[in-house]
Amino acid sequence: MTVLEEAPPLRIVAASLRAFDCSYSRYVEDPPPLGALVAVREGQFPVFGVVVNVESGPEDPTRPLQPLGEPGQSAADVMRAHPHIRQLLRTRVRVVACGYAADGMPRPLLPPLPPPLLACVEPATVEEIRMLTAGGRFLSLLLAAPECDDAVIGAAIRAAGATFGEDGRTFLVEAGKELARLLRAEPARLTTILRMAV
Amino acid sequence: MTSDTIGVVVGGSLTDGIQVRLHPGATAVLGEYVTAPADGGTTILGMITNVVLKAAESGPANWPPPLGDDAAAALVREVLLDTGVYTAVEVTPYLELHPDGSSARARRLPRHFAPAQRADQATVDRAFAVGDRAAVEVGSPLGMDDMRLAVDIEKLFERSVGVFGKSGTGKSVLTLQLLDAMVAYSRGCSSASDRIVALVFDMHDDYGHYMKFQGEGTGRRRSLKGLHPDHVEVYTVDPTRKADGRIVIGTEDIEVDDIEILRSVGDFTELAIEAARIAADRFGRHWIDLILEDEPSPAVLKSVWGAEPPEDATWSHVAQRLGIHAGTFGNLRRGLRSIVRRPFVEKGSGQFKGILDEVVRRLLAGTTVVIQFGREGRNLDSYMLVANMLSRRIWEAYREAVEQAAGNDAAAPNRLVIVIEEAHKFLDRAVSGQSIFGQIARELRKYNVTLFVIDQRPSQIDPEVLSQIGTKIALQLDSEADVEALVGGVVGRASLRQIIATLESQQQALIFGHAVPMPIVVRPMDLASDRRPGENLRLPPLRERLGLAEKPAGGLYG
Numbered sequence: 001m002t003v004l005e006e007a008p009p010l011r012i013v014a015a016s017l018r019a020f021d022c023s024y025s026r027y028v029e030d031p032p033p034l035g036a037l038v039a040v041r042e043g044q045f046p047v048f049g050v051v052v053n054v055e056s057g058p059e060d061p062t063r064p065l066q067p068l069g070e071p072g073q074s075a076a077d078v079m080r081a082h083p084h085i086r087q088l089l090r091t092r093v094r095v096v097a098c099g100y101a102a103d104g105m106p107r108p109l110l111p112p113l114p115p116p117l118l119a120c121v122e123p124a125t126v127e128e129i130r131m132l133t134a135g136g137r138f139l140s141l142l143l144a145a146p147e148c149d150d151a152v153i154g155a156a157i158r159a160a161g162a163t164f165g166e167d168g169r170t171f172l173v174e175a176g177k178e179l180a181r182l183l184r185a186e187p188a189r190l191t192t193i194l195r196m197a198v
Numbered sequence: 199m200t201s202d203t204i205g206v207v208v209g210g211s212l213t214d215g216i217q218v219r220l221h222p223g224a225t226a227v228l229g230e231y232v233t234a235p236a237d238g239g240t241t242i243l244g245m246i247t248n249v250v251l252k253a254a255e256s257g258p259a260n261w262p263p264p265l266g267d268d269a270a271a272a273l274v275r276e277v278l279l280d281t282g283v284y285t286a287v288e289v290t291p292y293l294e295l296h297p298d299g300s301s302a303r304a305r306r307l308p309r310h311f312a313p314a315q316r317a318d319q320a321t322v323d324r325a326f327a328v329g330d331r332a333a334v335e336v337g338s339p340l341g342m343d344d345m346r347l348a349v350d351i352e353k354l355f356e357r358s359v360g361v362f363g364k365s366g367t368g369k370s371v372l373t374l375q376l377l378d379a380m381v382a383y384s385r386g387c388s389s390a391s392d393r394i395v396a397l398v399f400d401m402h403d404d405y406g407h408y409m410k411f412q413g414e415g416t417g418r419r420r421s422l423k424g425l426h427p428d429h430v431e432v433y434t435v436d437p438t439r440k441a442d443g444r445i446v447i448g449t450e451d452i453e454v455d456d457i458e459i460l461r462s463v464g465d466f467t468e469l470a471i472e473a474a475r476i477a478a479d480r481f482g483r484h485w486i487d488l489i490l491e492d493e494p495s496p497a498v499l500k501s502v503w504g505a506e507p508p509e510d511a512t513w514s515h516v517a518q519r520l521g522i523h524a525g526t527f528g529n530l531r532r533g534l535r536s537i538v539r540r541p542f543v544e545k546g547s548g549q550f551k552g553i554l555d556e557v558v559r560r561l562l563a564g565t566t567v568v569i570q571f572g573r574e575g576r577n578l579d580s581y582m583l584v585a586n587m588l589s590r591r592i593w594e595a596y597r598e599a600v601e602q603a604a605g606n607d608a609a610a611p612n613r614l615v616i617v618i619e620e621a622h623k624f625l626d627r628a629v630s631g632q633s634i635f636g637q638i639a640r641e642l643r644k645y646n647v648t649l650f651v652i653d654q655r656p657s658q659i660d661p662e663v664l665s666q667i668g669t670k671i672a673l674q675l676d677s678e679a680d681v682e683a684l685v686g687g688v689v690g691r692a693s694l695r696q697i698i699a700t701l702e703s704q705q706q707a708l709i710f711g712h713a714v715p716m717p718i719v720v721r722p723m724d725l726a727s728d729r730r731p732g733e734n735l736r737l738p739p740l741r742e743r744l745g746l747a748e749k750p751a752g753g754l755y756g
Contacts, residue, residue: 176277184282187257194277195270 007031010093010121012040015114018145019096020049022121027056027089032121035155037129038095042119045102047111048132049095050156052147056091065089095121096145096152098138106131108138126163133160134171136178143182150189153179154196161197172197207234207312208286215247215288215693216307218314222280226287228700229340229708229719231317234289234308239297242308243317243325245717247693248288258282289314290693292716293325301325301715319345325715326350332386334379335734336372336709337720347718348736349669351383354713355394355615357668358639358649362656362684366412367673368704369652370404371725374421375734377405377617377650381426381566382732384612391609393564396650397557397592398422398617399585401575405568405617406432406441411725422568425731431560433553435542435584436572443553445569445584447543449486451550452587454478459586459629460533463578470530473522477530480520486534487545489513540580554588558595562611582623589616590634597645614647621651622658630660639666657683668712674701690717 007028014021020040024031032038032051040047058065068085069078079086100111106128124132132138142148142156157175164171176194183190204224210216216234220226230246253259263274291304301324308314317325322345326333333348354376361369377396384393398405409421423430434441454474460466466474478485480501488498494516499507502519517527537543557567569588574580592614599611618624618635630636638649640663649667656664657679664683675681681698685691688710697708697719710717723734 172273173276176273177281180277180281184255185257187255187261187278187282190277190282191261191263191274194274198270198273 010038011118012115012121013092013117015117017097017110017114018141019052019094019147020047020115022093022095024091026091027086028091031091031093032123033155033159035152035157035159037098037124037132037156037159038093038121039124039128040115040119040121043116044113045100045111046106047097047115048099048101048106048124048128049097050138050142050148050152051093052096052145052152053094054091055094056089059088059090063088093121094147096142096147098141098156099132101128108132108141110141129160129163133175136171136175139175139179140182150193151196154193157193157197203313203315204232205287205314207308207310207314209310210288210307212291212304212307215290216242216244216314218287218289220280220285220287224285225341226285226316227341228697230342231322231339232287232289232314233295233317233321234312234314236294236306236308236312240306241295241321242291242304242306243293243295243321243716244289244291244304245719246287247290247690248696250286250288251283252286253283255282288693290690295321295324299324316342322347330738332383332738333736334376334383335723335736336375336718337707337722340706340719340721343721346736347720349709349713351379351394351735354669355380355613355648355650356643357712358651358666359615359669359671359713360621360649360651360653360656360664360667361671361673362653362675362680363673363707364654364676366703368707368722369673370402370409371411372671372673372707372722373617373650373652374405374409374419374725375722377422377566378425379732379735380615381422381429382735384564384566385426385429385732386737387564389609390562390564391612393612394615395561395564395612396566396568396615396617397561397588398566398568399581399588399619400568400570400617401581401619403570403572403575406570409725419725419727419729422566425729426566429564430566430568432568432570433557434570434572435540435574435580436570437541439570439572441570443556445542445553445588446549447584447587448547448550449538449543449545450483450547452486452537452543452583455590455632456583456587457533457537459582459624459633460537460579461629463582463623465533465536465579467526467529469523469526470533473517473520473526473530476520476522486538489531490534490538536579537583540574540577540583542574542580542584550587554591557588558592561592561614562595562599564612578620578623581620585618585624586634589618589638592616593634593638593645593647596647600645611646613643615650616647617650617652619652621649621653622655625651625659625663627660630663636660636663639663654680656680659683661686669709669714670711672698672701672708672710673706674698674703 008025010022010024012020013023031054034051036051038049097111099106099108142153161168161171180190204226205218205220208217208219226246228246233241233243236242258278264271293301294304295301332351334351335346335348338345361373363369380394387393405422407424408418411419423432432441433443433445435445458471477489481488494511499511502516514524517524560567571581603610624633624635638647670684672684681695685694705721708719
């Protein structure tokens with residue numbers, strides 16, 4: 001939360017019902033991590049999603065970043081030495097939708113409408129995460145998304161589990177059972193994901 | 199006494215049973231009673247006859263989760279339980295319980311996803327229809343320790359009963375509990391003809407004053423005489439033991455039919471029995487004494503040859519003259535010598551007739567009679583001879599009493615249950631056709647006499663006789679042949695066979711047959727050191743309310 005407050009807002013630059021692309025206005029070192037649950041609270045329905053990809057690079061792909069810096073300098077040292085570079089770079093985040101809120105109640109269903117463009121993307125609150133992920137029903141939307149590989153799903157479960165405190169183990173088992181139901185024909189994949197979720 | 203849901207119905211058939219998928223965390227054991235609702239308010243009552251570990255898909259079975267204590271492996275295992283793999287039970291449906299209180303054999307099934315619940319006491323009592331009848335509590339269903347199963351006592355002893363199990367499984371304890379309830383029940387009957395009495399051939403002296411007990415506490419428990427001193431009489435064949443009476447048999451009391459049963463223990467060949475008939479026909483009631491003399495007496499010679507017997511005639515000559523092979527005659531004499539050496543056998547005419555009359559009189563008056571064998575219990579010949587001699591004659595007395603009652607339109611005699619141990623010796627294929635015990639089993643209750651057989655080897659019993667045993671109680675049996683003999687021909691025998699195979703070595707019994715509407719697997723009640731008479735007897739509530747036979751706490755009589 002602190003990091004995002006310090007960084008410029010993360011805004012939606014492309015959106016569909018199933019996924020949306022977001023971007024910072026410059027390069028940031030600590031965007032929401034893989035598997036984090038984020039919320040878009042603007043528009044008719046607040047929409048929730050899971051971070052499936054984070055990438056940083058030049059704003060203009062035709063002008064690639066040069067490997068600046070002297071030997072022994074860290075990335076932070078280089079950025080401090082060349083503060084204008086940060087402005088020429090962008091950090092982009094890809095989010096897969098995994099729920100929306102109706103009447104204030106998060107539901108693990110596909111949102112009826114995509115979130116508005118340029119809407120701010122924020123971390124979901126602990127309460128929202130718990131309500132959305134309890135029982136693991138949100139996993140069916142993730143499994144249906146081509147961008148969600150095993151690492152994404154494992155990270156999403158791990159991130160959600162961290163919000164349950166002492167009940168984290170119970171959440172893991174319940175989400176795992178839902179995953180087992182969804183992946184009943186793919187035991188090896190189930191095992192891989194659960195190993196990543198622990 | 200609570201009904202709790204253990205799972206949902208997911209399939210099945212009337213022939214193969216209902217499949218119930220257990221809810222996560224739910225457990226169920228073989229023999230438990232389960233109900234599930236069917237159409238029209240009907241409840242299906244069945245018994246768990248198999249527990250199955252299943253995989254929803256082939257994956258978890260082909261790629262089982264890794265072993266090990268690391269968090270990931272533990273999580274995978276926990277996740278797959280009750281999802282990818284699960285536990286199901288097979289429930290054999292036995293009864294339909296209708297909303298109007300009636301019940302019938304199950305002819306329909308619950309629908310898919312019907313909740314399956316553990317049956318409660320009220321449901322089981324209703325199924326066993328013992329609400330308004332005297333019943334004997336036989337124990338608790340497995341896994342349902344708070345429930346007591348009771349069997350209609352009249353129905354139990356209406357036809358022959360068999361208790362089968364290998365040594366040390368608790369046959370004697372269970373038998374004592376049933377007989378104790380029977381005596382207690384009879385004590386409450388106002389007329390002698392309503393009573394059920396037992397004639398117990400007590401090979402190991404377990405059913406007299408005390409029973410040897412290997413469980414907790416003292417090494418013995420009060421037995422039938424100890425519990426019901428005024429309603430049980432004890433006789434003994436061992437002259438060194440004290441009892442209410444002593445059985446003494448005279449050689450002149452022994453008939454060929456009495457010794458024929460000893461063929462099954464190898465004392466006599468079939469030809470020797472034929473030789474005995476020839477000898478008995480020729481020499482009359484003294485035949486045993488005569489042919490056991492060292493040399494043929496003048497009376498024998500005269501009987502065989504007439505006025506001019508040959509000089510120096512030997513037993514071989516006598517046998518030859520009678521058309522008996524010398525070897526066969528020798529076998530007969532050896533067998534008879536073994537009999538007359540028994541301490542309860544006296545030469546000539548003993549007191550047998552008087553004792554027999556006394557025993558019959560007591561039985562008809564409603565007193566249970568226990569014949570103990572003392573040291574002779576180690577001798578199977580003695581046991582079989584006495585049991586056969588008494589049973590043949592007592593059955594004859596009952597037959598006459600029943601026929602007389604029918605002719606005079608009078609009350610029939612009370613019901614008699616003859617209790618024999620090592621029953622396969624009396625009822626094996628070779629002798630059951632001629633044995634009085636085979637006859638009693640086949641005639642069901644025609645003359646108010648039924649059998650209570652206790653045995654370790656049911657496979658040795660003539661299948662025809664075994665099929666006439668109305669109610670069978672099976673404890674642990676090791677031999678596949680014994681299990682098959684018991685359940686062969688019974689509906690649902692595959693599941694019964696499975697149950698018997700899983701019975702523990704003690705305190706578990708399967709009861710099926712005439713007296714119970716469906717097979718039951720029970721853990722018989724303990725034989726407590728402070729056991730009271732009639733502890734297992736459950737009287738109808740109405741009688742209790744009216745105070746006709748008030749049952750004190752823990753027992754019927756003090």
